[in-house]
Amino acid sequence: QKEVEQDPGPLSVPEGAIVSLNCTYSNSAFQYFMWYRQYSRKGPELLMYTYSSGNKEDGRFTAQVDKSSKYISLFIRDSQPSDSATYLCAMSAGGTSYGKLTFGQGTILTVHP
Amino acid sequence: GAVVSQHPSRVICKSGTSVKIECRSLDFQATTMFWYRQFPKKSLMLMATSNEGSKATYEQGVEKDKFLINHASLTLSTLTVTSAHPEDSSFYICSARGPSGGSYEQYFGPGTRLTVT
Numbered sequence: 001q002k003e004v005e006q007d008p009g010p011l012s013v014p015e016g017a018i019v020s021l022n023c024t025y026s027n028s029a030f031q032y033f034m035w036y037r038q039y040s041r042k043g044p045e046l047l048m049y050t051y052s053s054g055n056k057e058d059g060r061f062t063a064q065v066d067k068s069s070k071y072i073s074l075f076i077r078d079s080q081p082s083d084s085a086t087y088l089c090a091m092s093a094g095g096t097s098y099g100k101l102t103f104g105q106g107t108i109l110t111v112h113p
Numbered sequence: 114g115a116v117v118s119q120h121p122s123r124v125i126c127k128s129g130t131s132v133k134i135e136c137r138s139l140d141f142q143a144t145t146m147f148w149y150r151q152f153p154k155k156s157l158m159l160m161a162t163s164n165e166g167s168k169a170t171y172e173q174g175v176e177k178d179k180f181l182i183n184h185a186s187l188t189l190s191t192l193t194v195t196s197a198h199p200e201d202s203s204f205y206i207c208s209a210r211g212p213s214g215g216s217y218e219q220y221f222g223p224g225t226r227l228t229v230t
Contacts, residue, residue, distance in 0.1 A: 008154070036221075043117075043206050043221035044157070088156065100147075101219065103156040 006104030023089035030091040119222035136207030142187035143209035
């Protein structure tokens with residue numbers, strides 16, 4: 001079993017739709033949860049960061065973490081064609097693993113006009 | 114914001130040759146940098162953690178003699194793929210821990226696409 005599971009999609013939605021992206025994980029030591037956006041042939045760009053359980057909102061993006069279920073989500077409201085990219089969840093534990101990120105496979109999202 | 118650059122962005126080399134990839138933090142000092150490898154439509158796999166002034170820490174299964182990492186300054190880490198073979202063809206991405214040093218604060222370079230013929 002992979003440490004982090006993410007549905008690779010692809011996911012295609014119309015402009016203006018609400019998008020839900022999810023990851024599950026098995027390592028209970030993970031404390032830091034990130035979402036990255038990666039455009040084709042580019043490096044990942046940090047979108048959202050959450051520590052432990054809870055919700056975090058930033059503009060059209062909302063990140064949720066449920067540590068009891070080992071499940072994290074990213075919601076995109078009013079999706080735009082410019083949101084078309086691969087979305088990667090990433091997680092990190094503290095302690096000796098500080099800073100080491102474990103990534104999900106990435107979900108390919110296409111928002112069509 | 115913090116910017117990380119990589120050079121070259123794309124390189125093609127012949128089997129058996131060595132290739133060096135540079136990762137630079139442009140506007141901040143990075144005591145720790147990370148090197149990842151990404152296959153098409155696959156996730157990023159951490160290869161090694163590079164700490165300034167000390168030996169890199171390699172992940173299980175990564176050959177340290179094949180992937181040489183040097184972090185000689187606070188703004189530069191290099192990855193050298195020695196005696197490259199076609200199976201080493203991949204997208205190599207570095208990241209640098211940001212100025213605050215937080216676990217989540219990593220800034221990624223644009224990546225280097227290596228093709229070994």
